[in-house]
């Protein structure tokens with residue numbers, strides 16, 4: 453063993469700081485059974501000839517099969533394929549059960565719906581300590597646009613591109629742009645201006661929309677909960693609720709602190725299409741950040757809401 457000794461756990465932790473994509477490598481065994489496993493050790497090697505590599509732990513049940521295989525396929529997973537990654541990381545299970553795949557001319561399983569697939573012929577297999585390093589020559593590939601699944605620090609993640617700052621908008625930036633409150637307020641005002649106009653076009657006030665949206669999907673809520681969600685003052689809330697009750701949009705059962713508010717089918721119908729419209733407008737506001745950007749932003753905002761909720 454080489455000196456100085458490296459603690460395996462510390463080494464694993466240190467290596468996990470290197471973010472990778474996630475792949476599933478597949479092949480076929482001698483009896484024609486499909487074989488596959490999740491691997492993040494995939495990397496490019498050479499352009500001419502086109503070579504890639506990945507490494508498989510010698511203790512994996514499929515290691516001897518990959519070591520002998522003439523052909524294999526590397527599937528680069530998309531951001532929403534975490535479950536598939538987990539399935540192929542479970543040793544020895546019937547990993548292909550219910551998985552949508554076809555076999556190619558070499559009998560290698562091609563899993564459907566991935567971001568990219570490299571069909572490879574085994575070029576060389578090297579011993580690398582407790583792993584086999586498998587180098588493949590790319591013979592064919594298929595790829596589609598989309599976001600890849602990322603593995604970093606022992607967790608799955610998604611990658612968003614970092615937008616270079618726009619030099620034009622940078623010139624008049626000051627310290628206020630660094631403040632969360634400024635960015636929250638400005639984003640809120642700009643996003644809500646358009647959406648609130650759409651709400652008002654339906655004849656609902658913003659307070660009515662917020663109330664019905666909070667109750668949507670059969671949610672029962674207390675009056676203080678609605679006050680926190682709608683920003684309507686406790687004094688005005690009772691008036692608002694009785695007005696909406698008269699319109700047949702909601703019901704209030706119980707008294708005072710025990711009062712429970714629920715939407716009626718008529719109330720649910722009032723806001724149904726506004727959810728769709730809101731999602732459409734938000735997608736436009738998020739632009740290239742896309743769904744994963746939205747998930748990250750909402751996750752951060754929820755943290756802020758939780759940390760400041762009193």
Ligand SMILES: Cc1cc2nc3c(=O)[nH]c(=O)nc-3n(C[C@H](O)[C@H](O)[C@H](O)COP(=O)(O)O)c2cc1C
Nearest residue numbers: 490491492493507508509512513514541542543544
């Ligand atoms: C994100 C992720 C990446 C992985 N990367 C590798 C890898 O590069 N090489 C490897 O040998 N195992 C890797 N594994 C573990 C294997 O997928 C796991 O050992 C698998 O169960 C082996 O299957 P088998 O024993 O049925 O052959 C990874 C697991 C996960 C969740």
